Amino acid sequence: METQHYHAVALLSGGLDSILAVKLVEEQGLRVKCLHFVSPFFGKPSQVRRWRSIYALDITTVDVSDDFARMLAERPQHGFGKVMNPCVDCKILMLRRARELMTQYGATFIITGEVLGQRPMSQRRDTLNVIRRDAEVRDLLLRPLSAKLLDPTPFELSGMVDRERLLAISGRGRKEQMALAERFALEEIPTPAGGCKLAERENARRYWPVLVHAPTVTAAEFRLSNIGRQYWQGAHWLSIGRHQKDNEALERFAFPGDLRFKVVGYPGPLAVGRQFNGQPWSEEVVCDAASFVASFSPKAVRDGIAVAVRVTCGETVREVQVMPARATVLGWAEDEWPVVREAIRADARARALPVHATPDDGRDGEAE
Ligand code: SF4
Incomplete structure (x- = not known):
C-alpha cells in the first residue's frame, strides 16, 4: 500500500477540466495523487500510463464497479440525467471513495474539475452543495476552476492553498480552459466527447x-x-x-x-x-x-x-x-430508446425519485 504524503487527492477523468484543476494546485507546489475511477460504464485504464507520461501526473486507477452497480440497482437518489447517467449520485459515490482514500495518501483535501454552471444537472450551485453535503466532504473539497465563485475552503483560509491563484470560471464556454491548457503547455488537449456509456x-x-x-x-x-x-x-x-x-x-x-x-x-x-x-x-x-x-x-x-x-x-x-429464423415464435428484441426512456421515467415516478426535465446530457462524460 502506498503511504507517501500527498497534500490532495484528485478525481481525474482524463478530461481537460480535471487535468487543469490538478495542474492549478500542483503549480502551488502541492503534491496531488490523481484517482482515475473505472467501471463498466466509464474510465480508460489503458490510457493511464500515457497520461502519466504526457501530462506528468501521478495517477492511480480506482475500480468502483461494484459500488456503482449497487447504486444503479438501488436507483440513484438524485435521479438520472437525459439518458441513464446518474451524474449527481455518481459524483457523490466517487467523492466518498476519494474521501476514504485520503488517509492512505495522507491527503488533506480533495480536488475536482467541476465548473459552476457547466452542466444543468450536476454543476448548478445548489447541486454542487448537495454533492458536497451528501458525499460528506463539506470541508474537504476544492474546486480550483470555480473556487473564487464559491465560499473559501478551510485550506484556502489556512493558507495551504493560495485562493488568489485559483480561478472563477463558470458556464459552458471552453475559452478559459483552452488558454489554461496553453499556459500549462499540455502536449495534448483531451477531446470532450464520449466518456460515459450511461450517457x-x-x-x-x-x-x-x-x-x-x-x-x-x-x-x-x-x-x-x-x-x-x-x-x-x-x-x-x-x-x-x-x-x-x-x-x-x-x-x-x-x-x-x-x-x-x-x-x-x-x-x-x-x-x-x-x-x-x-x-x-x-x-x-x-x-x-x-x-x-x-x-x-x-x-x-x-x-x-x-x-x-x-x-x-x-x-x-x-x-x-x-430452422434459422430472425423472427421466431417467442420473439427476441431490444427495446428502442423511446420505450426505454419511458420505462426509466415510469420507474422514477413509481419510486418517487426525481425525473429531470432539463437534465445533464453527460456529453463530456467526465467523472470530475
Ligand atoms: S456522465 Fe460523468 S458524472 Fe455522469 S454518470 Fe457518467 S461518469 Fe458519472
Whole structure:
C-alpha cells in the first residue's frame, strides 16, 4: 500500500477540466495523487500510463464497479440525467471513495474539475452543495476552476492553498480552459466527447433491461451487456457476438451456469444466454433462442434447411435441430430508446425519485 504524503487527492477523468484543476494546485507546489475511477460504464485504464507520461501526473486507477452497480440497482437518489447517467449520485459515490482514500495518501483535501454552471444537472450551485453535503466532504473539497465563485475552503483560509491563484470560471464556454491548457503547455488537449456509456442512448438500451430483469445486478452483468448485440425475450437475456473479438469477450464474461449457443458446421457467432440464479430456461425458450442465433449465420440461412446448434452449459453439451429464423415464435428484441426512456421515467415516478426535465446530457462524460 502506498503511504507517501500527498497534500490532495484528485478525481481525474482524463478530461481537460480535471487535468487543469490538478495542474492549478500542483503549480502551488502541492503534491496531488490523481484517482482515475473505472467501471463498466466509464474510465480508460489503458490510457493511464500515457497520461502519466504526457501530462506528468501521478495517477492511480480506482475500480468502483461494484459500488456503482449497487447504486444503479438501488436507483440513484438524485435521479438520472437525459439518458441513464446518474451524474449527481455518481459524483457523490466517487467523492466518498476519494474521501476514504485520503488517509492512505495522507491527503488533506480533495480536488475536482467541476465548473459552476457547466452542466444543468450536476454543476448548478445548489447541486454542487448537495454533492458536497451528501458525499460528506463539506470541508474537504476544492474546486480550483470555480473556487473564487464559491465560499473559501478551510485550506484556502489556512493558507495551504493560495485562493488568489485559483480561478472563477463558470458556464459552458471552453475559452478559459483552452488558454489554461496553453499556459500549462499540455502536449495534448483531451477531446470532450464520449466518456460515459450511461450517457449514450445505445448503451442505456443495453443496461436498462439488465437492471429490470436481473434479480441481483452486479458489475459482471453490465460487463456482459457491453458486448455484442443484446436481445431479450421477457426476462431471458441473449448476448450475441458480432465478430471474433466479441466472441472471445463473451467467453470471458460468461458465467459457468450460462448457456452457450453455437451453430454447428457453419461459421456463426457465439451467443450467451444468462440463466439468472441458475434457473434453467425451458426447452421451448432454448430451441427458440437457438433458432434465433442460427439466423446470424448467413450461410446457414442461405441453405434454407434445419441446422444443428450446440448448446453448452457447464459440462453439459447437446445439440438441437432448428430452422434459422430472425423472427421466431417467442420473439427476441431490444427495446428502442423511446420505450426505454419511458420505462426509466415510469420507474422514477413509481419510486418517487426525481425525473429531470432539463437534465445533464453527460456529453463530456467526465467523472470530475
Ligand atoms: S456522465 Fe460523468 S458524472 Fe455522469 S454518470 Fe457518467 S461518469 Fe458519472
